[in-house]
Amino acid sequence: MADTIVGRSIVGDLREEYVEQVRSHGQRRAALWYWLRVLAWVIGDRFHRTSARLPRRSLKDSGHPLQEFTNMESVLKDITYALRALARQPVFALVAVLSLAIGLGVNTAIFSLANAVLLRPLPGVTEPTTLLEVGRSQGGQGSDTFGYLSLRSMRETSRTVELAIWNLAPMAIGGEEAADAVLGAQISENYFDVLGVTMQRGRGFGADEGPGSGASVAVISDALWGRRYQRDPGIVGRTIIINGVPAIVTGVAGTGFNGTFSLMRFDVWVPIGMQASGLFTDSTLERWSSNALFGIGRLRDGMTIETAAAELSQLMAALVQEHPDDLAGQGVTVASLGTVPVIIRTPVQMFMLALMIAVGLGLMVACVNVAGMLVARALSRGREIAVRQALGASRLRLARQLLTESTVLFLVGGGFGIVLAVGATRLLQSFNPPLPPPFEIALTPTLDARVLVFSLAITLLTALLFGFGPALRGSRPDLASAFKGDSPAAPATRSRTRGLFIVLQVAITVVLVVGSALFLRALGKANDIALGFDPDNVYSVAFNLNLAGYQPDEGQQVLHDLRAEVTALSGVQVASISALLPVGLPASMGFGGLTVEGVEPPTGSQSWSASVNLVSPGYFETLGMPLLSGGDFLDTDVQASETVAIVNQHAADRFWPDGDAVGQQFDLGGTVYTVRGVAGNAKYAALIEDLPYFIYIPVAQSYRPFTNLLLRLDADAASVLPAVREISHRLAPGLPVLDVLALRDYVEIGFLPQRFAANVAGVLGIVASLLAAVGMYGVASHAAASRVREIGLRMALGAGKREVVRMVIGQGLRAPIAGLLLGLVVAAAVTRLLGSLLFGVSPLDPIAYAAGIALLLLTALVANWLPARQAARLDPVRALRSE
Amino acid sequence: MTKRSFPGEFEQMVLLCIAQLGEHAYVIEIRRMLGETANRSATRGALYRTLDRLEKKGLVTWEVIEPTAERGGHPKRRFQLTQEALEVLRTSRDVLQRLWLGLHAVLGEP
Numbered sequence: 001m002a003d004t005i006v007g008r009s010i011v012g013d014l015r016e017e018y019v020e021q022v023r024s025h026g027q028r029r030a031a032l033w034y035w036l037r038v039l040a041w042v043i044g045d046r047f048h049r050t051s052a053r054l055p056r057r058s059l060k061d062s063g064h065p066l067q068e069f070t071n072m073e074s075v076l077k078d079i080t081y082a083l084r085a086l087a088r089q090p091v092f093a094l095v096a097v098l099s100l101a102i103g104l105g106v107n108t109a110i111f112s113l114a115n116a117v118l119l120r121p122l123p124g125v126t127e128p129t130t131l132l133e134v135g136r137s138q139g140g141q142g143s144d145t146f147g148y149l150s151l152r153s154m155r156e157t158s159r160t161v162e163l164a165i166w167n168l169a170p171m172a173i174g175g176e177e178a179a180d181a182v183l184g185a186q187i188s189e190n191y192f193d194v195l196g197v198t199m200q201r202g203r204g205f206g207a208d209e210g211p212g213s214g215a216s217v218a219v220i221s222d223a224l225w226g227r228r229y230q231r232d233p234g235i236v237g238r239t240i241i242i243n244g245v246p247a248i249v250t251g252v253a254g255t256g257f258n259g260t261f262s263l264m265r266f267d268v269w270v271p272i273g274m275q276a277s278g279l280f281t282d283s284t285l286e287r288w289s290s291n292a293l294f295g296i297g298r299l300r301d302g303m304t305i306e307t308a309a310a311e312l313s314q315l316m317a318a319l320v321q322e323h324p325d326d327l328a329g330q331g332v333t334v335a336s337l338g339t340v341p342v343i344i345r346t347p348v349q350m351f352m353l354a355l356m357i358a359v360g361l362g363l364m365v366a367c368v369n370v371a372g373m374l375v376a377r378a379l380s381r382g383r384e385i386a387v388r389q390a391l392g393a394s395r396l397r398l399a400r401q402l403l404t405e406s407t408v409l410f411l412v413g414g415g416f417g418i419v420l421a422v423g424a425t426r427l428l429q430s431f432n433p434p435l436p437p438p439f440e441i442a443l444t445p446t447l448d449a450r451v452l453v454f455s456l457a458i459t460l461l462t463a464l465l466f467g468f469g470p471a472l473r474g475s476r477p478d479l480a481s482a483f484k485g486d487s488p489a490a491p492a493t494r495s496r497t498r499g500l501f502i503v504l505q506v507a508i509t510v511v512l513v514v515g516s517a518l519f520l521r522a523l524g525k526a527n528d529i530a531l532g533f534d535p536d537n538v539y540s541v542a543f544n545l546n547l548a549g550y551q552p553d554e555g556q557q558v559l560h561d562l563r564a565e566v567t568a569l570s571g572v573q574v575a576s577i578s579a580l581l582p583v584g585l586p587a588s589m590g591f592g593g594l595t596v597e598g599v600e601p602p603t604g605s606q607s608w609s610a611s612v613n614l615v616s617p618g619y620f621e622t623l624g625m626p627l628l629s630g631g632d633f634l635d636t637d638v639q640a641s642e643t644v645a646i647v648n649q650h651a652a653d654r655f656w657p658d659g660d661a662v663g664q665q666f667d668l669g670g671t672v673y674t675v676r677g678v679a680g681n682a683k684y685a686a687l688i689e690d691l692p693y694f695i696y697i698p699v700a701q702s703y704r705p706f707t708n709l710l711l712r713l714d715a716d717a718a719s720v721l722p723a724v725r726e727i728s729h730r731l732a733p734g735l736p737v738l739d740v741l742a743l744r745d746y747v748e749i750g751f752l753p754q755r756f757a758a759n760v761a762g763v764l765g766i767v768a769s770l771l772a773a774v775g776m777y778g779v780a781s782h783a784a785a786s787r788v789r790e791i792g793l794r795m796a797l798g799a800g801k802r803e804v805v806r807m808v809i810g811q812g813l814r815a816p817i818a819g820l821l822l823g824l825v826v827a828a829a830v831t832r833l834l835g836s837l838l839f840g841v842s843p844l845d846p847i848a849y850a851a852g853i854a855l856l857l858l859t860a861l862v863a864n865w866l867p868a869r870q871a872a873r874l875d876p877v878r879a880l881r882s883e
Numbered sequence: 884m885t886k887r888s889f890p891g892e893f894e895q896m897v898l899l900c901i902a903q904l905g906e907h908a909y910v911i912e913i914r915r916m917l918g919e920t921a922n923r924s925a926t927r928g929a930l931y932r933t934l935d936r937l938e939k940k941g942l943v944t945w946e947v948i949e950p951t952a953e954r955g956g957h958p959k960r961r962f963q964l965t966q967e968a969l970e971v972l973r974t975s976r977d978v979l980q981r982l983w984l985g986l987h988a989v990l991g992e993p
Contacts, residue, residue: 005947005958010931012950012957013910019953041928160916 020468028850036076048535067762075404082405086412092377093409096370100413103359103366104462105420108357108455108763112425112445114352117262119450122339123210124257126196127298131337133159134295134310136330139605142334143342148211148285150327151295154315155464160308161297164194164259165211169267170706171242173228177257180228184242184268185259191269192219192253194298195260202236202251209250209283211272212275218247224256224267242270244506244828260296262339288326290590296337309334328593328606354834355760356572358515362764363462365508369771370413371466372501374406376778379476382454385475400473404466407460414459421447421455475496494702498779502815503822505772506860510823510852511830512765518831519758520836526754529839532682535743538712541724543735545705550732553704558732559699560635562709563616564729571720573712576618579704583683583747589704593670594693596655610651611684611692614699614707618645620679620709630662630677637676637698644698645673651693652678669696710743754837772816776863780812784871790872792880800871808871812864820856824849890942890971896921897933898972900964908962909948910934911949934962942968 006857014037021030026707066512086093121128135143136150155163164187171184182552188211194202200222209215218240220229239246247270259266272284272293299308312332320327335342346814378385385398407871427446447455543562547557566575579589593607601607620626629651637644645668652661652675664675673695699707713720730733748755784791799807830844841848890898900916901908914930917923925933939941945960964972 006935006960008948008957009910009960012954012959013927015955016911016951016953016959037927772960 006718011340014041038077040751071545075400077622078401078404079408079469081401083410085405086409088220089377090375095774096373096409097413097416099366099369100462101416101420102767104414104417104455104459105649106359106417107356107363107425107458108417108421108447109424109428109445110355110760111454112447112451113428114356114752115451115454116445117340118338118349118352119261120339120448122260122262122337124197124254125260128337131195131300132297132305133335133337133342134161134163134297134312135333135335135342137333138609139329140331140332141604143335146293147288147326149288149305150291150316150319150330152211153297153319153333154312157315157778158297158311158548159307160300160311161298162186162190162194163297164191165272165293165294165295166191167272167293168264168478169270170257171270172244172544173224173240173268180224181260182224182267183264185266186272186274187269188272194296195257197257199251200254204251206345209271210840213271214273215243215271215838216247217250217271218242218625219251219253219269220249221253221258221265221267223258223265225252225393242268242274245274247274253575256784260337261341271743273357288323292590295724298450303813305336307335324606326592329604333879338859341393348833350833351757351837354543354757354837357514357830358757358761358764361500361512362768363458365505365771366513367462367466368501368505368508369486369775370409371470372498372505372775372778374402374409374467374470374790375473375497375767375784378470382705397474399471402471402474403467406471410459410463410467414455417459418447418452418455419449421834435721456714466537469497474702498782499777500814502772502775502779505768505775506816506819506856507823507826508855509765509772510766510820511827512761512768514767514824514848514852515831516758516761516828517851518838518841518843519847520759521841521848522754523758525841526687526839529683529687531583531747532625532680535582537714538622538624538710538742538743539720540743540746541709541711541721541728542741543705543707543728543732545707545732545735551704552705559616559707561731562728563618565731566709566711566724567618569612569720569723569727571713573714574618574621574708577614577616577699577713578619578708578710579614579699579706581708581741581743581746583685583687588684589614591695591697594695595667597665599655605797608693609696610737612668612695612697614702614704616699619696619710621754622712624712625682626680628678628680631674632677633696633698633700638700641701643671643673643701644676646677646679647675648679648694648697649681650691651695654693673697678691707715754839757837765855768818769855772856773859773863776812776816776860779815780808780864780867781870783811784808787871788874791874791879792876792878793878796880797872804867804874805868805874809861809864812868813860816856816860816864820853822861823856826855827852889975890937890940893923893925893929894933895972895975897930898964898968901943901964902939902972906961909959912961913962917971921959937968941965942971945977 014034018030018034021033025033025848059123068695082648099585101823122131125131133143134146134151134154136146137143145167146165151163151165155165155503164778166185166187169186173180173834187205189205189207192199197204199219202219204219205215205217205256220235225231225235229238232238235249235252238249239604240249243245253269255435281577297308309332312334316327316330316332333342335345338345340348358812376428379851389395425447460722468858495537551557557790563575563577566572588611591610591612593601593605594610595601595607599608614800615633617637620632630646633644633646647655647661655666656664661675661678665672666675681691682694684692709724711720711724762845787808791807794807828844834843890911893962898915900913900921902918903920904912906953910930913934914925914927916927924947934943938945942965942966943962945962948959948961950956
C-alpha cells in the first residue's frame with residue numbers, strides 16, 4: 001500500500017473493521033477475516049493496476065468477464081456460498097469428503113513413508129548432497145563391504161574424496177545385570193568430521209584415537225543418553241562398559257543423528273581397533289582378504305561423483321595388481337550416500353514406486369466418483385444456473401463458482417485426509433518386522449513440510465483436474481429444458497459423461513484388484529518355494545560371547561556346554577550352533593576365495609566365489625536339511641584335527657561332477673579342507689537368488705563369538721525359553737540373552753514387501769470396488785428413471801418383469817464391461833513392472849485376472865440389478881402418465 | 884443539460900449516501916448504507932475506486948480526521964459533496980422525475 005494519506009486511510013479503515021470483527025466474532029475469526037481481505041486487496045489491486053495500463057478497448061473498468069473472474073472479493077463470496085451449499089446437502093458432502101479423505105489421506109501417508117525411507121536427507125549431517133557411499137564390486141557386480149587395508153590405502157592417496165571407514169557392531173552397554181544390547185559402529189577417527197556431525201556435548205575422536213590406536217573411547221547417541229543416562233550433564237568423561245571393557249565417553253552426537261542407515265538406529269560409536277571383544281582385532285585389520293567395512297566419503301571442493309569414481313577405480317586397480325591373490329576381481333562402486341545402502345536401493349525404490357502407483361490409482365477412483373457426483377449435482381441445478389445466465393452472468397463467472405465449489409470440496413477432503421494420514425503414519429511407525437536383535441527397523445514417517453506440500457499439491461491438482469470438467473459442463477445447462485423444468489430427464493450428453501466416469505472407475509478398480517490378486521498369488525507361491533530346510537518349530541537364540549569378554553577357548557567351551565545342556569531339555573529335539581541364520585544377511589562369512597585343483601576359475605579371476613557358514617554337529621538335523629552323501633560334523637572335529645567341510649550339492653556337481661565329492665579337497669582362503677559330506681541345496685540369502693556354492697565349516701575349527709543357538713522343538717517355545725535363559729546364565733554369567741526368534745517369522749521377512757503390497761492393493765481394491773458400485777448404482781438408477789415411460793409402454797404391450805430386468809441390466813452393463821476391458825489391458829501393461837516382486841508368478845497370471853473379472857462383473861451385476869428390480873415393479877399405468 | 888458527464892447508477896448511489904450521512908460520511912459508513920439501504924453490496928475495492936473517480940470528476944472532496952488508536956494511528960477520511968455534485972444530483976433527479984411522470988398505470992400502481 002502506498003505510503004500516502006489515501007493509502008494509510010485505507011489501511012486504517014480495514015483495521016477499524018477488524019476491531020468490529022473482534023467484538024462480534026472473536027480474535028481468531030477476526031484475524032482470518034483480516035488476512036483474507038488483505039490478500040483480496042493485494043491481488044485485486046495488482047489486477048487493476050495491470051488492467052489500467054492496457055488499451056481502453058480491451059478491458060472495461062467493470063463488468064469484464066476476466067475482471068469478474070479474478071475479483072478476489074467475489075471469490076471469497078463463492079467460497080462462503082460453497083460451504084453453505086455443502087452444509088445444505090450433508091449426504092452428498094459426507095460421501096464426497098469421505099471418498100476424498102481416504103484417497104488423499106492414504107496417498108499422503110504412503111508419501112510420508114517414501115519420504116522417510118528415500119527422500120528425507122540423512123538427519124544430523126551437513127551438506128548431504130556431497131556425501132558418497134564407496135562399495136566393493138566383485139567381478140563388476142554388486143556393492144559390498146571392503147577390506148580395511150584397501151580403504152585405508154585409498155583414504156591416504158585419494159585427491160577427490162575424503163574417505164572414512166566404519167562397520168556396524170552389536171554391542172552390550174553396561175555392567176553384568178542391566179546390559180543393554182544396542183547397535184553400534186566402529187569408525188575411523190574422521191567419521192564425524194567427514195559427515196559433518198556436530199556433537200551436542202563433548203567431541204568426536206582425535207587423530208590419536210584412530211584405527212590401531214587401541215583407544216578405549218566412545219561417542220553415544222542422544223537417544224541412548226536420554227534412555228540410559230537420564231541426560232546426565234556429566235556424561236562426557238564418564239566411563240561406561242562396552243562389551244565388558246571400560247570406555248570413556250568423549251561426546252554425545254547431535255540430536256537426530258543415528259548413523260547412516262535411515263532404517264536402523266545406531267547408539268554407540270567406538271574407534272576401529274578398540275580392544276574390546278567382539279570388535280575388530282588388529283589381525284582382522286591387517287588381512288587384505290577380510291572384507292567387512294563400509295566406506296563413506298565427502299567430495300573435495302570442485303570434485304564430482306564421476307571424477308571420484310574414476311580416481312578410486314584407478315587406485316583400486318593398482319591395489320589389485322599389487323595383491324592379486326587377496327583382491328582378485330575387486331573394483332570400486334561410488335554412489336551418493338542415501339538413506340538406504342546402494343545394494344538395496346533399487347528394490348526399495350521400485351517397491352515405493354509400486355506403492356505410490358497403487359494408492360494413486362485409488363485416489364483416481366475416488367476423484368472420478370466425486371467428479372461424477374459433481375456433474376450430477378451441477379446439472380440438477382440447471383434451472384438456477386439458467387436463470388443466472390439469463391440475468392447476465394457470464395459462463396466464465398458461473399464456471400468459476402462451480403470450480404470454487406469443487407475446490408472447496410477437495411480442500412475439505414484433503415484436510416480430513418491429513419487427519420487420516422496422521423493416524424496412518426502412526427500405524428506405519430509401529431511396523432517392526434522380527435529381525436534378530438539388536439537389529440530393528442526404525443521407520444519414522446512424519447508429516448513434515450515436504451509431505452504437507454505434497455498433500456496440498458495433489459489436493460489442488462485433483463481439484464483442478466476433476467473439478468474443471470464438471471464446472472464447464474454445469475455452466476452450460478440446456479436452457480430450454482431448464483426453464484421448462486424438465487428434470488431429472490437425462491440428456492444424452494449427461495449419460496455419456498457419467499458413462500465415461502464409470503468406464504474410468506471400473507478400469508482403475510480392475511487394475512487394483514488384479515494387482516492385489518497377483519501379490520496374493522506371489523505370497524502363495526513364496527510359501528511353495530523350496531527352502532531346502534524346514535523352518536517350522538525351529539527357534540533361534542542369538543548370543544555374542546564377546547559381550548561378556550570371553551576368549552576363543554572359553555567361548556568354544558561355553559558353546560559346546562550350552563548345546564549339550566539345551567539338547568537335554570525336555571521338548572527340545574535337537575540343538576545346534578550356527579554363525580548365520582538361513583535366508584538372511586549377512587549371507588556368508590568372509591573366508592576368501594575358493595580354488596579346486598583341476599578346475600579353472602572364471603576368466604579374469606584367481607578363484608571361485610563361495611559362501612561360508614560355521615556350524616556345529618546337528619545343524620542339518622535341526623534345520624531338516626538333508627545330507628545327501630557322507631556325514632555330519634562330529635564333536636571330535638576341533639581345532640587340532642583335520643580341517644573338514646560340508647559342501648552343498650551345487651558345489652559338488654560343479655567341482656566334482658564325475659564322482660562323489662566326499663573325500664575330495666579344496667583350498668579356501670589358504671586353508672585346505674577335506675569334504676566330509678554333501679548337503680542339499682537351499683535358500684541362503686534370499687528367496688529369489690542365484691544358487692551359490694555353499695560351504696559349511698565346523699564352528700569348533702573356526703571360532704566366531706557372534707552366533708546363534710538353533711533349537712528344533714516339539715513343544716511351545718515359551719515353555720523352553722526360561723530354561724534356556726537359566727542355562728545360559730549359569731554357564732555364561734554377564735552374557736545378555738537376546739530375544740528368541742521363530743525361524744518361520746524370520747524367513748517370512750523376505751515376503752514382507754509382497755504382503756504389504758497385497759494388503760495395500762487389496763484394501764484399495766475393496767474401497768475402489770465399493771466406490772465403483774456406488775457410481776454404477778447411481779448411473780443405473782438415473783438411466784432407469786429416464787426410461788420410465790418407455791418401460792411402462794413395453795409392459796403395457798406385454799413385456800414381462802424378466803424382460804424389463806434384462807433390458808435395464810443390459811444397458812447398465814455396457815459402461816462397466818467397457819471399463820473392464822480397458823482395465824485388463826492397462827493391468828497387463830502395468831503389472832509387467834512388478835518383475836521379481838512376484839516370485840515367479842507371471843504378470844499375466846490367469847487366476848489373478850479371472851479373480852479381477854469375476855469381482856467386477858459381480859459388483860456391476862448387483863449395482864444394476866437393484867434399479868432393474870425397481871423398474872420391473874413399476875405400475876405401467878402410472879409410468880405412462882409420468883412426466 | 885450541460886456537457887458534464889452523467890454519473891452512473893453506482894456513482895449516484897455513493898453521492899446520495901454521502902449526502903445522507905453528512906458529517907459521518909466515512910468510507911465504512913458509506914459502505915454500510917449502500918448495503919442496508921440500497922441493498923447493494925459493493926466490494927471495498929470498487930467503492931474506493933468509485934470515490935477516487937468522483938474526486939477526479941470534481942464531485943467529492945475529503946478531509947482528514949484525527950487518527951484513533953482503533954485505527955492503529957492511521958488517518959480517516961470524511962467525504963463531502965462539492966457544489967458541482969449537488970448540481971449533478973439535482974439535474975439527475977429532475978430528469979428522472981420527468982421521465983417517471985404518468986407511469987403509475989404501467990407500474991400497476993393506483
